[in-house]
Amino acid sequence: MYITRADIYKIVLPLQQPFRTGFGDIIDREIVFVKLFDKSGLVGVGESACLTLPIYEPDFNDGIITLLKDFLIPQLFHKEIASIEDLEKIFVSIRGNNFAKTAIEAAFWHIVAQQQQKSLESLWGGTKKTIPAAISIGLGVSLEDSIRRVLEYIDIHKPQRAKIKIKPGIDIELIQAIRENYPHLPLQVDANASYTLEGVNVFQELDKYNLLMIEQPLQFNDILDHAILQGKINTPICLDESISSFHLAEQAIALKACQIINIKPQRVGGYWEAKKISELAASHNIPVWCGGMIESGWGQLFNCSLASLPNFSLDNDICLTKWYLADDILEEEIVEENGIIELSENAKKFVINESKFKKYTKQKISLT
Ligand code: OSB
Ligand code: MG
Numbered sequence: 181m182y183i184t185r186a187d188i189y190k191i192v193l194p195l196q197q198p199f200r201t202g203f204g205d206i207i208d209r210e211i212v213f214v215k216l217f218d219k220s221g222l223v224g225v226g227e228s229a230c231l232t233l234p235i236y237e238p239d240f241n242d243g244i245i246t247l248l249k250d251f252l253i254p255q256l257f258h259k260e261i262a263s264i265e266d267l268e269k270i271f272v273s274i275r276g277n278n279f280a281k282t283a284i285e286a287a288f289w290h291i292v293a294q295q296q297q298k299s300l301e302s303l304w305g306g307t308k309k310t311i312p313a314a315i316s317i318g319l320g321v322s323l324e325d326s327i328r329r330v331l332e333y334i335d336i337h338k339p340q341r342a343k344i345k346i347k348p349g350i351d352i353e354l355i356q357a358i359r360e361n362y363p364h365l366p367l368q369v370d371a372n373a374s375y376t377l378e379g380v381n382v383f384q385e386l387d388k389y390n391l392l393m394i395e396q397p398l399q400f401n402d403i404l405d406h407a408i409l410q411g412k413i414n415t416p417i418c419l420d421e422s423i424s425s426f427h428l429a430e431q432a433i434a435l436k437a438c439q440i441i442n443i444k445p446q447r448v449g450g451y452w453e454a455k456k457i458s459e460l461a462a463s464h465n466i467p468v469w470c471g472g473m474i475e476s477g478w479g480q481l482f483n484c485s486l487a488s489l490p491n492f493s494l495d496n497d498i499c500l501t502k503w504y505l506a507d508d509i510l511e512e513e514i515v516e517e518n519g520i521i522e523l524s525e526n527a528k529k530f531v532i533n534e535s536k537f538k539k540y541t542k543q544k545i546s547l548t
Contacts, residue, residue, distance in 0.1 A: 181218050181260070181261045181262070181288070181291055181292070181295075182218060182219045182220075182259070182260055182261070183216050183217065183218060183219075183256045183257055183261065184217055184218070184219050184257070184548065185216075185217040185546065185547065185548045186214060186215065186216050186217065186253045186256065186546075186547045186548075187214070187215040187217075187544060187545065187546050187547070188212065188213070188214055188245055188248050188249060188253070188543075188544070188545040188547070189212070189213040189214075189215070189537075189541050189543065189544050190210060190211075190212055190213075190241060190245065190541070190542050190543040190544075191210070191211055191213060191476070191509070191537065191540040191541050191542065192208055192209065192210045192211075192540055192542050193208065193209040193211065193476060193505055193506075193507060193508065193509070193540055194208055194209075194505070194506035194507055195207070195208055195209055195474070195504055195505060195506060196504060196505065196506050198318075199318045199474060199504065200318045200319035200320070200321070200345065201318060201319065201345050201347075201370070201372045202319075202345060202346065202347035202370075202371050202372035202373065202374030203235045203236055203372045203373060203374065203400075204233075204235045206231065206474065209229075209474055209476075209504075209505065210231075210232045210241055210542070211227060211228075211229050211230075211241075211475070211476055211479075212227070212228050212230060212241050212244050212245060212248075212279075212283055213225060213226065213227050213228075213283065213478075214226045214228075214248060214253070214283040214284055214286075214287045215287065216256070216284070216287040216288065216291060218291050220295075222291050222294045222295065223291075224286075224287035224288060224289070224290035224291035224294075225286075225287055225290055225478065225532065226282070226283045226284060226285065226286030226287030226288070226289075226290065227283065227286060227475060227476060227478045227479040227482070228244065228279045228280065228282045228283035228286065228446050228479075229446060229472075229473040229474065229475040229476070229479050230244055230279035230446060230473070231473075236372070236400075236421065236473075237278075237279070237400065237421060237424065237447060238276070239276075239277060239278065239279040239280070243277075243280075244277070244279050244280040244283065245543075245545070247274070247277055247280045248280050248283065248284070249545055249547065251274060252270070252271075252274065252280055252281070252284060253284070253547050254547070255270045255273075256270065256284070257547075257548075261288070264285075264288070264452050267284070267285060267288055268452070271449070276424070276425075278424060278425075278446060278447055278448060278449035278450070278453075279446045279447070281449045281450055282445055282446040282449060282450045282451075285449075285450035285451060285452065286445075286450075286451065286479075286482055289303065289451060289482075290530075299485065299527055300451075300481075300482060300485035300486075301485045301488040301523060304451060304452075304455055304485065304486065304488075304489060305455070305489060305490075306485060306486075306488030306489050306490075306523075307488065307489070307490045308487070308488040308489075308490070308492075308523065309488075309522070309523055309524065310520050310521065310522055310523060311484060311487040311488060311492070311496055311498070311520070311521050311523065312494075312495045312496060312519050312520055312521075313484075313487075313495065313496050313497070313498040313500065313516055313519065313520075313521050314339060314340075314341050314342075314343055314495050314496075314497065314519055315333075315337075315339070315343070315497075315500075315503045316343045316344070316345065316370065316472075316497055316499075317329060317330050317333050317342065317343065317344045317345065318345055319345045319346075319347060319350055320350075322350075323349065323350050323353055323354065326350050326354050327353070327354055327357045327358075330342070330344050330354065330357075330358060331357065331358070331361060334358070334361075334362060334365065339519065340366065340518070340519050341365070341366040341367070341368070341392070341495055341519070342358070342362075342365055342366070342367050342368075343367075343368050343369075343370065343495075343497070344358075344367070344368075344369055344370070345369070345370050345371075345372065346369045346370070346371050346374075347371060347372070347374040348374060348375060348379065348382075351369075351371075351382055351386070352382060352385050352386065355367070355369070355386060355389045355391070356389075359389050366392055367389070367390075367391055367392060368391055368392040368393045368394075368395065368418075369386070369391060369393075369394055369395065370395035370396060370420070371394065371395065371396055371397045372395075372396055372420075372421070373396050373397075373398065373399055373400040373421050375397050375398055376398060376399065376405070377398065377405045377408060377409060379397070380409060380412055380413075383397060383409060383412075383413050383415070384412065384413055386413075386415060387413050387414050387415050391415050392416070393415065393416045393417065393418040393439075393440050394413075394415050394416070394417055394418065395417075395418040395419075395420050395442060396418070396419060396420040396421050396422065396442075397409060397417065399422075400421035400422065401421070401422060401424070402422055403422055403428065403431050403432050403435055403437045404435065404437070406419065406422065406432070406437035406438060407432075407435040407436055407437040410436060410437060410438065410439070411436075416438070416439035416440050417437065417438045417439060417440070418438060418439070418440035418441065418442055419432055419437065419438040419440075419441055419442065420442040420444065420447075420471055421447070422437070422438075423441055423442075423443070423447070423448065423457070424447055424448065425448060425449065425453075426448070426453055426456055426457055426460065429441060429448075429457045429460055429461065430460065433460070433461070433464045433466060438466070439466065440466065440467055440468070440469075440494065441457065441461050441466055441467075441468045442468070442469055442470075442471040442497075443457055443458060443468050443469070443470055443471065443486075443492075444470070444471040444472070444473060445470075445482070445483065445486060446473060447471075451482065451485075451486055454470075454486055455486070455489060458489055458491040458492060459491060461491065462490075462491040467491075467493045467494050468491055468492055468493070468494070469487070469492055469493075469494035469495060469496045469497070470483050470486050470487040470492055470496040470497070470498065471496070471497050472496075472497040472498055472499035473499070474499045474504050474505070475499055476501075476505070476508055476509050476510070477501050477508045477509060477510030477513060477514060477529070478509065478510065478530075478532065480498050480499060480500060480501070480514055481510075481514065481526055481529060481530055483496070483498050484498055484514065484521055484523060484526055485523075485526075488523055495519070498514070498516075498521060500513070500514055500516055501513050501514070502516075507536065507540075508536070509532050509533055509536045509537045509540065510529060510531065510532065510533065511529070511531040511532070511533045512528070512529050512531070513529075514526060514529060
């Protein structure tokens with residue numbers, strides 16, 4: 181691969197409704213894309229679904245764009261990039277900033293897939309033909325509104341598993357209300373780093389409700405307090421925000437800070453890093469699943485391919501368009517039925533609707 185030109189885009193997609201979490205609300209979906217132009221004529225498109233503000237991780241969209249424009253993309257030009265290892269050598273000079281690296285890495289894999297005429301699944305070693313996926317139900321504006329939203333969703337859609345958000349003040353009573361109506365429904369909660377260890381009693385109380393997991397209860401960059409909390413509760417802790425690198429995954433496993441890991445490619449610095457973390461986790465009997473950031477359909481396709489790897493054994497959050505977005509940039513949406521996505525159906529869906537992409541583009545930067 182020999183990159184001769186790159187375009188950076190900021191697009192804004194409308195959401196069906198605001199998505200409320202323990203870190204704040206997402207009102208509309210601003211996403212950064214990178215297009216890399218290879219001298220062969222192939223074009224790679226990479227999405228990195230970060231957020232507008234640093235409220236989930238420290239990364240944020242305008243920071244990503246600056247780093248891509250001034251530091252990362254200029255280093256891609258005028259050299260042969262023959263392998264993912266060559267790309268990793270370029271990335272190593274920049275600390276963190278994983279969302280920016282993932283935009284480039286995704287575009288790189290898209291070019292490699294076209295060069296080799298292979299699917300992303302086969303490039304990465306995926307083995308699954310189908311993957312499970314489920315919606316994450318956001319918070320309401322109050323406890324009562326959250327209870328109403330969750331019960332209504334479960335009643336109408338009858339999901340096989342419910343994943344819901346919690347935060348201080350919208351936690352125990354919400355779970356109680358669900359359990360009164362659905363005592364046996366597989367249920368997991370995501371706190372998005374909204375508690376501290378002082379909230380240990382909340383999690384000891386939640387232990388009574390047979391939850392599949394509690395995701396990221398404590399601070400976004402914490403390992404140690406999670407290990408202390410896991411020592412005091414039986415419900416498995418699943419880490420999301422805290423696992424921002426392979427090394428931190430090693431530390432979390434060594435300290436027994438979690439029993440499950442949510443792997444988001446953008447958060448860990450790319451799909452290859454995500455694969456390595458999934459293998460590390462498997463070697464310690466830690467199950468993993470692929471998390472989502474409300475990607476566009478393009479990012480959803482990449483995440484489906486990642487979730488086809490053998491160690492992704494739990495239900496994924498492939499944030500499907502029909503669950504969150506009011507419009508998308510793919511010609512054809514990914515289809516889910518009864519919680520299952522057929523991967524063979526996805527192969528033909530890697531086609532962007534260029535007029536929609538243009539319609540939602542708010543900023544474009546071209547580099548040569
Ligand atoms: O914690 O999973 C999260 C969206 C943006 C940022 C962080 C998160 C999310 C979601 C998306 O929860 C919904 C999902 O994961 O299904
Ligand atoms: Mg999460």
